[in-house]
Amino acid sequence: MSYQQELNIALLAVQRASLLTKRVFHSHTKGPLSKSDASPVTIGDFGAQALIISALQHAFASDEIVAEEEAKDLRENEGLRTTVWDLVKEVRLRDDAAEEQIGGGVKNADIMMDIIDKGNSKGGAHGRIWALDPIDGTKGFLRGGQYAVCLALMVDGDVKVGVLGCPNLPVDDSAPLDSKVGENATDAEGMGVLFAAVQGQGATSRPLTEGALAQPKKIAMKSVSDISAATFCESVEAGHSSHSDQSQIAQKLGITKPSVRMDSQAKYGSIARGAGDVYLRLPVRKDYQEKIWDHAAGDLIVREAGGEVTDAEGNRLDFSKGRTLAANKGVVAAPEAVHKEVLDAVKSVLRNK
C-alpha cells in the first residue's frame, strides 16, 4: 500500500493543529493545568487534539485513535471549555481546498469534547490505529522552547505513516543545531518544519505553511565515520531521561561536544535530517513506561532516513502492546552504521550502574 491519502490527511491535520498551537504559543494565557501525574496540559494541547481527531474522523471514520489528552477537565470547567472552543472554532487552513479535505471545522463545544474523547483507544496489535500527541514537549511549549505536533498511523501494530510538525525548528535542514535553536522563534522568518515518512518510501521535510502543503524534500541522516565527532541530543528535562547516564555514554564514545538539549520529538526530526546524530533517552525510573505517541512518528522518520531506533537492550520499539511501549525501556536512535557502537556503550554504562 502506498498510504498517500493517509499521508496527505495527516500532513494537513498536523499543519492545521500547528496553526492553533502557534497562536497559543504567543498568547499570555496558555492555561496550563496539572494532570493527575503532575505533568502540564494547556489549551493548545486540547485544541490541537480536537482539530486533528476531527480531520481523521472525516477522512477515516472507522479508524481508532490513541491520543494523549481527554476532555474531562473541559467538561468540569466551563471557562476552560469556552477558551478552547474559541480557538478551535477559529483556526482554519488558509486554503479552502486543503481545509475541505480535512472536513472543515468542529460544529460546537459539546461535539469538540466528544471528539477529544475519541482518542481513548486501547491500542494494540490489530487494525488501523492512529497515535496522536497534540503537543509533545508541553514543558518546552510553556518555556518558549521546542515542541512538536505528532501523528502516526499504525497498522497491526506496525508504524506505516509518521508526521511531525515542529513550529520552532528552522526550515533549513542544514541549519546548525544547538540547545538555543528556535527559542521563542515561532513565526520568525524561516521557522517551522513538517517532517514525514511512509514505510518503505523514505523521509521528507518541508516548510510548515498556513494553507496548501509545500513541496517536500528528501532527508537523510548524516553519515558518521567517527563517533567521537557526533552530536547527541537529549531531553531538556532531567526527569524524562537520565542526563548522567547519557553523559557517561557520550564520554565512553569519546564525544566531547556538549549534548544538544531540546524538548519533544523535534530530536527525532533533527537527527533524521542530519542536524544532529544520536538521540539517547535512558530511563530515570524503572517503573515508567514510555507512551506510544511520544515515539511512533519519530521512530519511523528516523528509520526511513537511514537510522536505527531500538531500546536500551537493542530491541526495536514495539508499538503493538497498547498505549505504552510496555516491552521496551529507553531509546537509542543513531545512524545505522554506528548504532551498534552506541548501543554497546549504552549497555556497558547501564551494566555498571
Ligand SMILES: Nc1ncnc2c1ncn2[C@@H]1O[C@H](COP(=O)(O)O)[C@@H](OP(=O)(O)O)[C@H]1O
Ligand atoms: N518519567 C518520564 N520518563 C520519560 N518520559 C516522560 C516521563 N514523564 C513524562 N514523560 C514524557 O516526556 C515527554 C516529553 O519528552 P521530552 O523530554 O523529550 O520533551 C512528555 O510528553 P508531553 O510533553 O506530550 O506530555 C511525556 O509523555
Ligand SMILES: [Mg+2]
Ligand atoms: Mg503531556
Ligand SMILES: [Mg+2]
Ligand atoms: Mg509527548
Ligand SMILES: [Mg+2]
Ligand atoms: Mg503531549
